[in-house]
Amino acid sequence: MRYITTVEGKQFLVEIIDEKHVNVDGRVYEVDFESVSGQPVYSLIVDGRSHEGYAARGEEDWQVLLRGRLYPITVEDEREKRLRSAAGGGVAETGEFHLRAPMPGLVVAIPVEEGQAVKRGQVLLILESMKMQNELKSPRDGTVERVRIKAGETVEQKQALLSVT
Amino acid sequence: MRYITTVEGKQFLVEIIDEKHVNVDGRVYEVDFESVSGQPVYSLIVDGRSHEGYAARGEEDWQVLLRGRLYPITVEDEREKRLRSAAGGGVAETGEFHLRAPMPGLVVAIPVEEGQAVKRGQVLLILESMKMQNELKSPRDGTVERVRIKAGETVEQKQALLSVT
Amino acid sequence: MFKKVLVANRGEIAVRIIRACRELGIDTVAVYSEADRSALHVRYADEAYLLGPAPARESYLRADKLLEIARKCGADAVHPGYGFLAERDDFAEACEEADMVFIGPKPSSIAAMGDKAEARATVIRAGVPVVPGTEGMGNMTDEALLAKAPQIGFPLLIKATAGGGGKGMREVKSLEEMPDLLQSARREAESSFGNGNVYLEKLVEGARHVEIQILADTHGNVIFLGERECSLQRRHQKLLEEALSPAVDDKLRKAMGDVAVKAAKAVDYVNAGTIEFLLDKDENFYFLEMNTRLQVEHPVTEMVTGIDIVKEQIRIARGRALSYRQEEVRFNGHAIECRINAEDPYNNFMPSTGRITQSLLPTGPGVRVDTGVYPGFEITPFYDPMIAKLIVWGETRAQAILRMRRALEEYRIVGVKTNIPFHQTMMDSHRFMGGQYDTRFVEERFSMDEAGEGKQSHAETAAILATLVAHRETERSANIVNRNERDASNWRWVGRWERMHR
């Protein structure tokens, strides 16, 4: 099985040869890989180098935490990759963005209103949780739609708050 | 539900009134009881006193480890208890005892032989495991039968070693 | 000796206090909210009573319920920890009235230090330096402020009297630009707080936050246990503390300590307490405020002095004299504390909630962890995100940093996100290693990305790991399909498979 794996803009061609060997960009490594206590924490020995990392699926990519550093990583199998290139790619920039509450909390303020144009990075909502005020920002330019909550309301985790189209 | 619970020769009549109350020998206690992290470790608050104990089923009784002390405990519901008294009780002293390996290890010596009479507490077999020699003793008087292993053999956990009839 | 102490707190500090009591042979009473039935302080205490629902105002802030429980269970003292009711003079008073010893200062000392203007006036009278300015001088006109400004000196800050959060705040470099800035500050204050009053304060440049730990008993003895360096903050929240401070030498320590003792004596202080100072580059220091309670960061002082501050608090509350005289306080080595918060350092330090599924504590020589959580415990959004304090001791500051690095690397918490990577990045930062930082460092001159750039990249290893995990997941999915083919009735697996491939 061959994968194209992208870390920080850098592409690696990773072939899983068998249980104990991978080929990365033409170089073969001996690997020993196992999950620790059934958790998404993995002990990985590559040619004798012992590593331990946390790996979990994020929204659109894999998040790998290794030696105090977070690597967002995309892993695609070659066939997928080819299909996607043919289709033209670039999904994230279009379509609706639904802001959901990342945790339960109290809506302190909603500094935007329906129909308002917002920029990427602009604060959409301030949510108080664990004694902290947290700014929830827009991931892209767009227009605020369907504001479903009011300041002063408490919300549950994952509750839909508003959308940016 | 009413139980007769015996600890160190002392009987307690324990009635489970509801989720939050028990009656022990006529005195009602408020209890709050839950397992910790899904383990056989329990946090138990009795009338405000906070306790934490390990509780697991042993061979014939419950083993409760509480504040650095082990309590072997039998719990019988009233009906069971009545049935047993009617039947006359006392199972442990009769019937065959099968000595099984409590852990994997190496049989160092078998100081008894088939047909030999043994006393309660007499060493039946010496098993080496974790760099330690462990004496396995007879739980009662009887005669050694069916010695299934020889000194120098390695055995698996729970493997039948010999019997005392 | 007390027979039974009620600990009016939760989390790591409740556990810390329970430990001290247990080591003194004193029974402990925990109180808990509905969200905390499984919390470690409930598991470790001798007794435990439910206070009320999860929100603090319905549980940990319910002074009436606390005292009712304390009376009912026969506690003879109450330890408030920090936060919640620790600096409420009315609670301390209520304890006294209920014939319960409040393990803390007198209500009058709490009150005197609780009001900022009063505290300032009190310590000024005692000869303690404060940041020069016009606070506490009443509302002044522009003319009066412009006349006063040159005496304070530039640069200075215009601050809103009713203010906070930087609203109505202006930095002034010279007298010329001051009139315009005064106008705009007043306008902003008026619109933000409905109150246009402002005051002036000297801008302390490159300021460090350095605080002195003191102990004071009822016999009039007051000693100081050296300082803590707490400049690494984000949104006024301390993130990391050191004892002693790399910016303070013996002479300065003595000077600050003497002033701290003076401030404590000015309010007739009894108990452990902390005097916070701003320290500038020229070794001028200014009183900020006094914390009339145990501090989060007290362990770093314990590590370098060998003095158990909580045990001393209990001793003082019993009316005994301090165990140490000033000349017996010695400093050995260096200690660092990292506050481990359930928050995502890669997403603007957003708090993270959830169940801790695994936790592997760093241990071994010179490492101490104070925590109230364990695997299986649920981090709820009701309380502070600090879930642990990781404290290390080293013979020197350099050795402490190296030890903290290895301890952070060993610490595994799965189930919530934590700021451990932030601390790891900090430990690798040259500014931190050099001890060259001030209170603005984290917010203005530190970034996870930039600081990370100097580090060796393990991108290729990360790529291999992600690919292996993704591959295994794909294989598992395939196995599930195969299994389903044999047992089509098991609709749940099919559902999951479909969801995964939508």
Add this chain to the structure above:
Amino acid sequence: MFKKVLVANRGEIAVRIIRACRELGIDTVAVYSEADRSALHVRYADEAYLLGPAPARESYLRADKLLEIARKCGADAVHPGYGFLAERDDFAEACEEADMVFIGPKPSSIAAMGDKAEARATVIRAGVPVVPGTEGMGNMTDEALLAKAPQIGFPLLIKATAGGGGKGMREVKSLEEMPDLLQSARREAESSFGNGNVYLEKLVEGARHVEIQILADTHGNVIFLGERECSLQRRHQKLLEEALSPAVDDKLRKAMGDVAVKAAKAVDYVNAGTIEFLLDKDENFYFLEMNTRLQVEHPVTEMVTGIDIVKEQIRIARGRALSYRQEEVRFNGHAIECRINAEDPYNNFMPSTGRITQSLLPTGPGVRVDTGVYPGFEITPFYDPMIAKLIVWGETRAQAILRMRRALEEYRIVGVKTNIPFHQTMMDSHRFMGGQYDTRFVEERFSMDEAGEGKQSHAETAAILATLVAHRETERSANIVNRNERDASNWRWVGRWERMHR
């Protein structure tokens, strides 16, 4: 400085050494058997290589494989830990030949101390007192032994030359009873070992096992770091150690330390090492043996001296002078170590194997845990049952005991049985509290049941707990039946239900 150290060990001591290296900026190489792929030392090291199958003789004792790995990965030093190859002079020699630094003494010192008779002769020449007796005097006739006995003095022991485990051992109170006892000892020795030779040894009554930690560098500096009290033993296995010993005062410490340094110098010793002594009630002490390696119980010395013994070992191996002179070694407070073994104290200390499902470490002030296990790790029967060392420090011995009590109470290990209840019972024992114990105390005068009798009984609480758990189990079973009624196809549940009610 070394670049890379191979740690030729497993478990807690491998983790301990890896920590020291990491804090010194040295890369570490772990080796592991097939049973230890998931072990903590593999997870924490920078590199890890498989040695072979689980049995030690096929993995951790394979000197050839260890050296091959060390060469291949470019390690420049090998740390042997304790046990396994730590006291094998041929391994130390092989390391040297492979141009690898052996972090330990010279092969000749290991050899000199490894042979008991030679060690005895060597230290006697250096003027070190040994237990009076005829060991090393060759095989003697009954007549010669009877003639020698009065010089040694009574009571004395007859011991088998080839012996061990008490076989062929006799205690002799007077010359009159000696001829008969000699005969029976020889008979038993002959039948047990095929060798009837015996020797005499003075019986040291009420003997304590006290050992002196020394450090020796390549520049001829030898210092001692005080003593450890190790009298609490069971079947010659230490269970609990203290520093310093409640039986040793400053004067005796100095005397024993001087003798220890003399013994070390007699074999031209370099590295950390330990001289074991028997100490009698009258403060006479006798050389037992020298351990030419790091000891299990080294942390108690680290806690009271502040000296990191492993880091000093590495320093010495690099050819540097010791960091401390004798007069800089100071003792502060008291430390106790409890060895936490996977064994059942209620069943003759039978080793216990299995997967650790939960582990909650005691933490907080003055507590250190050195361990190689974690939740999810499997305790196999292949190695030592010691799974952790719990070490506490207190300002005084009494405070250390109180702290150890609370730490033991906090420590939770689920999945294997441990001897924690043994240690808890010991901490409550008046003899232990009074420091009045010798090497026979655990085996002859201590019982879990008797010692427990003084303790407050929680029988009623235990009864409630057991009843609640049993009740819940019954209810769950009932629910299962109900569920099964709705879904009779699920045969597995029925089966379990039936098994439970057979």
